[in-house]
Amino acid sequence: MTTQMGFAEMMQSLHAGSAALDYRKTGRLLREMEAQAGVHVALMGNVTLDLLTPFLRVEAAKVGQMSAFHVSPFGQYMQDLHGEALQRFDPHVIVLLLSAQAMRPDAFERFHQLSVEDRHRLRDDMMAEVEGWIDSAVMRTAATLIVANFPCPSSALGVADLSSDYGEREFFLDLNLALLRAVRARPRAMMLDVVEAMGRVGTRQAVDRRMHYIAGLGWTDAMMREFGAVFAHALVGALGAARKCLVLDLDNSLWGGVVGEDGPHGIRVGRGDMVGEAFRAFQLRIKALKERGILLALCSKNNPEDVEEVFRLRDDMPLQLSDMAATAIGWDSKYTGIGKIARQLNIGLDALVFLDDNAAEIAAVRQYCPDVHAVLLPPDPSDYVDILDALPWFEKSRLTAEDRARTEHYALAAGRDALCASCDPMDYLRGLDMRAAIRDAGPADLLRVHQLFNKTNQFNLTTGRPTMGEVEAMMTDPAWQLIVADLRDRFGQLGTVAICALRREGAALHIRHFLMSCRAMGRGLEHAVMNDVKRRFLESDAASLHGSHVPTAKNGPVRGFFDDQGFAAADGGDRTDYALCRADVAFRDCDWIMLETK
Template sequence: MPDAYKIEGMIDLDFCSADELLLRRRSLRRELSAVDGLQELRIAVLGGSTTDQIVTTLEIFLLAAGFQPVFHQSEYGRYYDDAVYDPQTLIDFRPNLVYIHTSCRNVRNLPPLNCTESQLPGYVETELNRFKEIWDSLDARVGCQVIQNNFEMPPHAILGNMDAVAAGGENRFLMELNVAFAREATRRPRLLLQDVHGISAKVGLRNWFDWTLFFNFKLLLQPAANLELARSLNAMIQAIYGKSRKVLVLDLDNTLWGGTIGDDGVDKILIGRETPQAEAYTAFQEYCLSLRNRGILLAICSKNDEDIAKAGFSHPDSILKLEHISCFKANWEPKHENIALIAKELNLGVDSFVFVDDNPAERAIVQAQIPGVAVPDIGNDVTHYAEVIQAARYFEPASLSREDRERAALYASNLQRADQAATFNNYGEYLDSLDMSAEIDSFKPVYLERIAQLTNKTNQFNLTSRRYTLAEMEVAMRDRNTIALYGKLSDRFGDNGLISIVLGRRDGDTVHIDLWLMSCRVLKRSMETAMLDALAERALGMGVKVVRGNYLPTAKNSMVADHYSRLGFQPCPQPSLPEGATAWQLNLTGYVRKNSHIRVLEYTHV
C-alpha cells in the first residue's frame, strides 16, 4: 500500500466516527490524494436515492487503501434506467466496478396485505426479475464487477410482529427477496452482494434513515449509515483487488488466555467454561479458529520462553492447538522484529498482517516500527476483542474458493516440505523426492474466479503486477490470439491448488507475455520451467518464433528481477520502458524442454 500511514495526524478510518470523518474530509482527501503510487479505479454508482454522501465518504477510504477513485453517479432514482434503457453513458465511462445503491423504498412489487402463501413466491420472482434485468444488461454491455446491496427492513412494521410472518408482510417479503438475491449471487461470478440487511441491523434502523434529509434533498441515510456502508464497500473492493488481510498475529498472555503462563503455569491460566472470564477467552479462541478455518493464517508473537509459551496450547480446554498455528515466535526479542521474521517465513507482506495484543505499549511500538501492519486498539477486555477486529473488516473475502478454505493446511504442508529439504544435500534430489505433478492447461470457466483472484492477490512473483478483472479474463480465454495458461501443482504432501498463470498475446510471429505470476508458497519448485515449456509448445503450435516479456519493478516483486535471465531469455532493450524495467526475449527455434522435476499430467497439445 502507499505511504498513507505516514500522513501526520492521520485518523484511524477503521474506527473513526461519522462526525470526525466529515470534519476532516477535505483535508484528508487533499493529503491522501498527494500520496504516490495510487491505482486508478473507475466506479459507477447507480442510486435509488442521492448518493453524494456515500461517494464522498467512500473516496476517503479508497484513497487510504491505495486507490485513486474516479466516480460516475447516476441521477436520482435512475439506477434501472441507466443500466437497462440508456447504458451508453456507463459504457463510455468504462467502469472497473458498478455499485447499485438501493433501499427498501426502491422495491416496486410489494405483495398486498391479503397475499397468500402460494402467491408470495410470484411477487418475489417479479421483483427479482427486475434486478436480473439490471445485472444482465450490465453483464452484456459493460462487463465488469457489480456490487448490489440487499435490503434493510422497512422503517414501519404495519402488521407488528406478524409483519415477519404473514405472506403480505413487508418484512417477510424483504427477507424472502434477500434470500433470492443471495441465491442469484452464487450463480453470477460478476455479482457480489453487499449485506445491507446485516449492516443496518448493527447500526439500528433508528440510526439508519433520515426522513428530513430525504424529503428535502433525497438523501435517505444518516451519516453513520453512510459511514458503515462506505466501510463495507471499501472492504469488498479491497477483497476484489487482493488487498484483504491474510494473517492474524496474536499475543498470548491476556490475549489468548487470561493470566501469565510463565508465572501462573498451565493449570492456572484462564481458559475454559468455569468462570465468565475464562469463557470469554475461550470464545475469542473460537473466533480465531473460525478465521483459520476459512483460510486466515494464525501466527504467535509473544515475549516468552518458547517451551513455556507452547505449553499453554496443551491446556485441555484450549480451543486452539499448536497445529493451528502457521508460525510461532516466542522469545525476548522486540515484537516488531519477530513480526518481520514471520512475514519472511510465510513469504507474505506485512500489509497482510493484523497484530492483536492486549498491551498498548507493544501495539504502539509495532505500529510505529512496521508501517502497513494493522494494529487495532482492542483495549484489554477480552469480551470486545472479536468485536473490534470484526468491525474493521480486515479479512473481508470476495469469494471463498477451495484454496482459501485450505490455505492454513497448505502452509502447514510447506513447513513439512521445508523440513524434508533439510535432509537432502542435493536440491534436485529433494525436488524429485516431492513426487510433484502438475496440470497445465488453457483457462477453463470453472477456474476463472480463482484465476482472477490470484491475479489480484499475487504481488511478489508477478513480473508486471498488472491486475485483471474477471471480465477481462473471460475475454482472454476466448481470444484465439491469446495464450492463457493456468498451472496446478500437487506433491506427496498435498495439493497446492491453482498457483500459476501465464498470459501471452500473439502479434505476428511473436508472443508478448502480459502476465506471469505464481503463488509464493511454491517458490523454488521449478514450476516456472514447467509453465515455460507449456507456453513454448503453445506458441510453436501457433507458428510463433519468439517469446518476449518485460519485468516491471514494484516495491514487492524484486525477487523475480532475474526471472527471465534464469530461464534463458536474452536482454532486448526497449527505450520506452519505465525506469528500472527490463525487456527480454527467447528464440523458440530448437527449443528444448527445461522442466525435469515435475510430471505434467495434462495440457492440451495444439
C-alpha cells in the first residue's frame, strides 16, 4: 500500500533521528509488525489512551523496543487488572495515566469551596486509590508499573491561590510529592514525570482544550510526542536496556578548539570565558553519568602525548583521564578506535553511544558500526547538555551500589590485568585472594539481580530476560531456588556477579538460568557456583539435574559449559539440553576461591 519503507531503512532513519522521519508511516509499519513485538505494554487510565498508542509505539521503537499494546477500557484501570485479557497479554510494563479532574470531578469543580481538611482528605483518598492500584498490579502481574503524576491546572483564584492555605497549587505539589514517595517505596514501580514533560513542551503548546472536550484527552500532538519520549526513557530503565558506555570525541566536543593547534592552554574550557563555561557545563554533565554506572571512554584523532599533556596541565577540567574506563587516541579511524574500546571493556558495540561534533566521523561510524548509537553534536556548545539529557540510552529505573562504583571496578580490573600480565594464570588466580559468598537471593537483591539478568550477554546459558515480577516469583515460589554469588578480591568488591535459578519439576531439577557478569569471567567462579548447585542437587531427592544452552550471537564463552561440567548432551535443535544423574556428579576444584557464609 502506501508504505514502501523497509524495516532496516526505518530503523536507520529512527537511529539517525532523521527530521524527515514520517511519524504516521513509521507507526503504521511498526503496527503491522506488532506480532513480532518483544515488549508488551498495557495502558490504563481515565483519559482516551488510544490517542497515545501511535506515539508510544514510535518512541519505543526509537530505543530499539518493538512494542505491542493492550489498552484497557476507559476508566477501568482497577477492573482490568482482574480481567482475563490482561492476564493473556502478560504485560512487561503497565502505564497508569490518570486525570485528577476525571478521578474526582465533583471535588475539583468546587475545590475552592472545600475546607482545608476536605482538601487533605481528597489528597489522601486519591493516594489511597493509586497505591491500591499499584499494590494490586504488583500482585496480579509481573509487570513494571509506570505511574504518571498530575499536572496542576491554572487556578481559578489567580495569584491569590499561591497565598491560600492549601490552595490548588500547593495541593498538586503535595499530591505529586506523596505520589513520588509512594512509588519510590515500591521496587517494581516507577514514576512518569508528566508535569516535567508538559513544562518542557510549554503548557500553551501542550494543552488543547478542544481535544479535551471532543476526545477526552486535551493534549496536542507535541505533548503526546513528548509523553512518548518520557515513556521511552522510562522503558529503557524498566527493561534494564541502558547502554553501558559513552564514547567521547575531544576537540570541539569536550573543549573548544583543537589541541594540536591551540595547545593545552589555548583550548576553551573552564570559567571566565562563555564558550569555556559551556564546555565545562557539558563535562560536568558527562561526569554525572558515572553516578549512573555509565562508563566513559575517549576516542580522538590526536597525538596521545598532546592529550595527556592537556589532562596533566588542565586539572581545572571536571573530566580527568582517571574518569575514563578506556581510551583510543591516535590516527586510526574513529570506528576502529571504537572497536578497540569495546574489546578493551569486553562489551558489545550495541552497548556504546558515541558523541562527536564532526558529521563525517558520525556518518562513518553509522556506516561501519551501525550498532553504535552515534550522535552528532550541534554547532553551538551551549546546546550540548540538552542533547545529552535527551538521550534515553542511559536511563536506569534505580541505581544500585554496583552502578555507583562501576568505573572503579574497571580501574581495579586494570590493576588485575597488570598482575595477570606478570605471572602464570594459576598464580594470578591465587594471587587475587578471592572470597565468594554463594547464597539464596533475598528481597534486597531484587534490583541487582534484575539488572544482571537484563544486561548479561556473554556468560549466559539461556539469555532469559525475566521481568522484575518474574524475579520476585523466583524468590518466593518454593519450586524455585534463586542463587546469587558475591565476589571480592584483594583489589576490592566486585559485588553480586553471578546468578543461578533452579526450578524443581517433578523428579527433575532444572537449571533455568545461569549467568555471570563479564567482570567476573575467567576466574573459575562458575565452578564454585556449579559445585554449590550439585551439592543442592545431591541433598535433594531429585533424580536428575538438567541444564540448557541456547546459543546467541554473544554467548560464545559458554559453549560447551555443561559438557565440561560432566552433563550428557541431547540434541534439541536451536538449543542443547543436558542432563546429569546423581551417580555422575563430580565436583570441580576451585580452591583459589575461598567460600564465605553471609
